[in-house]
Amino acid sequence: xxxxxxxxxxxxxxxxxxEVAALLKQLSHPQRLLILCSMAESExxxxxxxxxxxxxxxxxxxxxxxxxxxxxxxxxxxGKQIYYKIVDKRVLELIRSLYGxxxx
Amino acid sequence: xxxxxxxxxxxxxxxxxxEVAALLKQLSHPQRLLILCSMAESExxxxxxxxxxxxxxxxxxxxxxxxxxxxxxxxxxxGKQIYYKIVDKRVLELIRSLYGxxxx
DNA sequence: TTTTCATATTATGATATTATAATATATTAA
DNA sequence: TTAATATATTATAATATCATAATATGAAAA
Numbered sequence: 550x551x552x553x554x555x556x557x558x559x560x561x562x563x564x565x566x567x568e569v570a571a572l573l574k575q576l577s578h579p580q581r582l583l584i585l586c587s588m589a590e591s592e593x594x595x596x597x598x599x600x601x602x603x604x605x606x607x608x609x610x611x612x613x614x615x616x617x618x619x620x621x622x623x624x625x626x627x628g629k630q631i632y633y634k635i636v637d638k639r640v641l642e643l644i645r646s647l648y649g650x651x652x653x
Numbered sequence: 654x655x656x657x658x659x660x661x662x663x664x665x666x667x668x669x670x671x672e673v674a675a676l677l678k679q680l681s682h683p684q685r686l687l688i689l690c691s692m693a694e695s696e697x698x699x700x701x702x703x704x705x706x707x708x709x710x711x712x713x714x715x716x717x718x719x720x721x722x723x724x725x726x727x728x729x730x731x732g733k734q735i736y737y738k739i740v741d742k743r744v745l746e747l748i749r750s751l752y753g754x755x756x757x
Numbered sequence: 758t759t760t761t762c763a764t765a766t767t768a769t770g771a772t773a774t775t776a777t778a779a780t781a782t783a784t785t786a787a
Numbered sequence: 788t789t790a791a792t793a794t795a796t797t798a799t800a801a802t803a804t805c806a807t808a809a810t811a812t813g814a815a816a817a
Contacts, residue, residue: 594763594764595764596763606764607765607766609764610764610765610766611765611766613764613765614765614766628763629761629762629763629764630762630763631763631764631765
């Protein structure tokens, strides 16, 4: 903390603060956090996501829509199921960091 | 991603998801993010924090109150000024990670 | 071709967050 | 004392989020 590199970065982060905050917001809800963590393991169907986070079908669908609009995830259909995966690498990095910080 | 260690951790994070999400929520607003980033550099007075994040005096005070209730920060008075600093080490680690991810 | 299954969409009320204005408190200076 | 400064608190209206129910869509199975 407090390195020269980081001091320079504070200004950088200021420019990005809205974008970064918007991304963090997606992770800042217990069920959305679980959704993204389960997807960080591997692509998941909506049904699998429902089971992983315990939210209702409708709620999950709305959460996923929000994440898609933010550009964090993408979906593909395979028969009746729709599979979602994380496409924003920053999300993967962030989740890895969270494991490091909270599960060590 | 997907290591054995991390798979075990998904369950761990599930137990913590509310706590982790609550912490991330504090960072998930542009001005609150800037507040915490400036405090990550060093202890700051409320006036300095106002300048750093551009929010109104009242808004800053309310943001700080929320962070204090979450146990993220503590304050001390020195004359007319009140200084705040981050006391939750996880916040410092998280901010360091954010710099690594978004400012590289 | 109807039914079933998986998912999405829409609508809505309840709750939470945000921004702002107004007022209050504590400390120092005059 | 009184005034000025720094910060906190309270109130409130505007907006956003959340949870839930109801309905719709699209693909496969019967």
